[in-house]
Amino acid sequence: MSTFFALVILFVLFCFPFLLYFYYKKVKQFNELYNKYKDIIDLEKHKSNVIDETDDLMRERNRKLNEIQVEIDQLRKDYLEKRQLFENLIREVAIYEDKSEIISHGLYKPHFDFDTSDEYKEALLEIRESCKEMIKSETAASASVAWHVNGSYTEGKKQTKHYIKLMLRAFNGECDAMIADVRWNNISKMEERIAKVHDAINKLGETHYIKITNDYYRLKLQELQLTHEYRDKTYQEKQEQKRIQEQIREEEKVQREIEKALRDSEDEEKRYTKALEQAKKELEKAQGEQLQLVQARMEALQKELENAQSAKQRALSLAQQTKVGHVYVISNIGSFGESVFKVGMTRRLDPMDRVKELGDASVPFEFDVHAIVYSENAPELEKLLHKNFDHKRVNLVNNRKEFFEITLDEIEQIVKKHNGDVQFTKAAEAREYRESMKIKLNRQNTNVSTMSNVLDSIPQSI
Known part of the structure; x- marks a missing residue:
């Protein structure tokens, strides 16, 4: 009996390590599987985690979208501002460019209605005299503040006059340059330039409370307009003189043609009259067939004479009737x-x-x-x-x-x-x-053919 128990104990002692090994191995496998699938095992927890992660991603996405939208809005705003600035610059540059683009500025409407260039010239001289008178009477520019320098109003007045003189010299210089350069294709631009120069110089005088008066500005603008219209009227008068001279030359040509036609027809009339008289003399002596030939020649000469007389009459009629x-x-x-x-x-x-x-x-x-x-x-x-x-x-x-x-x-x-x-x-x-x-067309076809030949000579591949 004791032997049996001894054997059992020996067997148990022998198997126990193996059983313990397999036990720990299974425990390890279980732990590995559990660790691997524990999130899936807890479905609610996994679902909650996924939702949280998704919400985080959506919030991040919305934040970035908002940032991008803000950037887009800012870019659009910047673009509109820059475009407006560009358009303003284009308009500014256009005023100073010397181009024949009158469509964008519209057609010039005359401000004066004189009949001759002399009347325009006289009005222009009057405008210039008015400008001189305004400068002389100190009404071309005005100062709204009486300055004093080191407590002296006399010195302040002297400085103000000096500054007014500088402003008027600058304004008149700009205006004179524009008046000298005004043409049919830039009059509207020159009007705009004078207005801008007037504003710009007045801004420079703001610190001293000095400005060029609107009355003086309008006089300079009228001087520009009168100069343009005077030149335009002069051009029209030259064109009219040219037309009259061409008409005179044409009438002289017509008169020479009429005189030549009259001389030619008179010469032909004399020639055929003389030939007809000679034929009449021959007719008195002619007999038989010769008589018939002379009569036929006389009939032909008579027709030629009548044609010459008709041509003479037409020439005389044309000379007398100037409307024909x-x-x-x-x-x-x-x-x-x-x-x-x-x-x-x-x-x-x-x-x-x-x-x-x-x-x-x-x-x-x-x-x-x-x-x-x-x-x-x-x-x-x-x-x-x-x-x-x-x-x-x-x-x-x-x-x-x-x-x-x-x-x-x-x-x-x-x-x-x-x-x-x-x-x-x-x-x-x-x-x-x-x-x-x-x-x-033949030249073009030849060129196309030549190019085709060149293309054909190039290999499809190498």
């Missing part, structure tokens, strides 16, 4: 485009001479003639056409430029209404222009 002439309708597609026509008048015996003159040197291509209208009162017909199409002028400033954006149908309708049936040529030949376009 031709109104022409011409176009130049290469120079002015498809829908621009020149409507003019000439008293030349051959109106085509005038058309050829117009196309000689002033334009790159010859004019195409659409109609030559004979009229007993050509100036009146021309005036009527110009009046009807006045709103379609190409040049809205100079009415001497007789170009209109119209259709031939419109011209034809007015002409036929006042001058009877007239034949119009609707299609413009524009031969030189069209041939030039063909040559240009």
